[in-house]
Amino acid sequence: MKKISIKKGEFLQKSGDLNTKVYHVQSGLLRSYIIDEKGKEHIFSFAPENWVIAGSLPPEVPADLYIDAIENSVVLVVNKDIRLEGKNAGALIRRIAVLQKRVIMLMSDSALKRYEHFIQTYPDIVKRVPQKMIASYLGITPEALSKVKNERNRNH
Amino acid sequence: MKKISIKKGEFLQKSGDLNTKVYHVQSGLLRSYIIDEKGKEHIFSFAPENWVIAGSLPPEVPADLYIDAIENSVVLVVNKDIRLEGKNAGALIRRIAVLQKRVIMLMSDSALKRYEHFIQTYPDIVKRVPQKMIASYLGITPEALSKVKNERNRNH
DNA sequence: AGTGTGCATTAATCTAGATTAAGAAATCAG
DNA sequence: CTGATTTCTTAATCTAGATTAATGCACACT
Incomplete structure (x- = not known):
């Protein structure tokens, strides 16, 4: 698993990229976001230490998110297939719960x-x-x- | 795996229920939704034939959603742990992708x-x-x- | 057949949050 | 350190969508 250092303001991924990875943040702070047709940014998620951030799952689809660093950061590039295994499924379920709450909050x-x-x-x-x-x-x-x-x- | 028939308007689950299940819809149409403090319904998802609908994952947490039938329906009660296995992880990832798009749409x-x-x-x-x-x-x-x-x- | 009860639509009014603009405060680059 | 570029805040105005209310419809039912 590769370790990457990334400076504040630098990109890990841009919208449209193929073969996106999943990143585990070791230190620092990243964000993922879209840019809409009016050029406005909409932040989808923040990822501080020990969080995971990903472009589009599944990886064969072009990313719809930009990912860049808000602080100088160090991330681990996670082998994509790890997502599907044992305890990582738990992380997926937690992610779904968070997204579900976010949708409900945005609606109500x-x-x-x-x-x-x-x-x-x-x-x-x-x-x-x-x-x-x-x-x-x-x-x-x-x-x-x-x-x-x-x-x-x-x-x- | 139990098969359940449910008539239009009947509930499969209510907000606050413990030990929620995951349901695989065989025929008919279900919906899940919350009721906010003003008494207003907000539909979180529809589930027609061959879709899956669930209260709160993980199951040990009280459900925050109501699930009821929009049409007379037949559903299979899925063993909860099936969610974590092999091909089902793919379904989880697809679910995340859908939720992600929904969040982005609601924001932008x-x-x-x-x-x-x-x-x-x-x-x-x-x-x-x-x-x-x-x-x-x-x-x-x-x-x-x-x-x-x-x-x-x-x-x- | 009549009479509820819920659904869809239209219209008038209201409001949370967007937009625009401008100044003050903070951060950055050289 | 200093000027320049961002960021934050305040204020005035605008607008998408909420709220309220009224009307017409399509059904169930007894």
Whole structure:
């Protein structure tokens, strides 16, 4: 398994790439995101230490995500087939649970509730990432996030 | 593996249930959904023939979804652990891909685009399900869906 | 046949969050 | 250290979609 060092701002994968890999983050912080037709970024996931981040599973399909480094990072390139084995299936199921909750939140919760959920689920990421990326992950603009935070402080 | 017949409107599972199962639909049509604190339904997934539908994976966690029948249906109760084996891992990965696309669509696409995507991805479901359920799946109100369809017809 | 009850549509109004713009604060490059 | 480029915030305006409400339909039922 190859170990890769990647500097802040560098890409691990771009949308359209074939033969994508799965990466296990050893240190640092990565993100995956799409760029829509208006050129706007939408962050799909953050991956700090000990998380896994992947382009498109299955790997024979072109990636629809960009992956780049928010901090200087070291990642392990995981052999793709490991995903399918024993304890890794557990990780897949956890991933599905997280995605399911995210879909439900996007359908039914306000920006404020999504933000509350985010900061209490990923408190460390909140501190390490610029606001505009949090907004992007929540599916709102940075301006809207500013408003939300204000409102939140008012009702301390 | 038990086979169960379930009539239109009956429940297979309710939010809060423990020890949830995975169901393989043999005939008919099911849906899974949440009810938010305002009492509003949000459909998480439809499951026609040959699809699988599940409450919370993992099964030891209380279900957060309701599952009921939109048509009279017959389902197979799947032994939970089958999920983790061989070819079923492929199904998990496909499920993740679908969820990923859904998250991205909810974050970046308009109601119109989500509707277009839905009717061309699930053309048979469109015909079998009331409009309000399609709206609920798309994350909009039935009124908004009516508008969208109108607009769509105008630009035939 | 009549009479509910739920579904779909239209229209009027309202609102969360988008967009645009501009200034202040932070970060970066040389 | 310093100017330049990003980031964050505030404020004004705009808009997609929510809410509310009314109407017409298609069914079930007794």
